[in-house]
Amino acid sequence: MEIRVTENEDYITLSLKGRLDFASSTNLKEEILKRVAQGRNRIILNLAQIDFINSSGLGTLVSILKEMRLAKGRLLLSNLASYVEEIFEITQLSHIFEIYPSEAEAHEALTASRVNVS
């Protein structure tokens, strides 16, 4: 799986490409937790180019979400293909993740929450 990182002022976007499974999960988790440790705890994961995900990939996302909650951060998912969205639905994970149709809408949600907080 390829991970492209875009640094923004108050959040980062990780665009994932390829398969999110047992083989690629460790790399993704390390990549994210490295940034969380640096204080970058507002993250959008753009899954537009994820062409395959299974329970190993889902489990890793849940594990990352838990770590980010501990760090008082936010993890938002965007651009899920319909078949990826289906697997989030049947596992009920759509209820615990913040999922947005587009990266722009995810960004808007981050911005809105910041306005509300201040």
Add this chain to the structure above:
Amino acid sequence: MSGQVYRLTIYPENDHFGRCYAVASEVAQRLGFDPEEEFRFVVCVSEAYTNAFVHGNKSDPSKSINVVFAWDQETVRVDVEDQGEAKPEALHLDDSRPDIDCEKSGGRGVGIMKLFADRMEVEERHEGGLRVSISFRLRGKSSQVGVPLQKSNGGVHGNQSN
């Protein structure tokens, strides 16, 4: 099942997961699955294969995994066989639903297979290890049931028979 059979023996070498998925994807396309059906089929094969590698063979690089695709006009069945020592009970077949405790990090694979496949069975092999079998009805597809697979999956040892 009378029809086509394609047998693979996969060793845990570079991108062995990807090689398994590629063959599953090719089988799905040969059988006329649409993209969403193909995704579900490959996900199920990946779940069985990952379980065999992680829980069955305990990620032992010296142990291989057999993956057998068998299909006829009615059904396609995939058998995934490991060389480990786990018992069927280890898979928690009776209570595995993909949405139980959705905040847990693992344990969704069996539930996903049960939901996506038309049938799933687990048995101990006489030779040792588990065999997970998942079946899908072909529901009147205009499949190329008799067309052999291309044997071009580098590093995967496979053969096909009728």
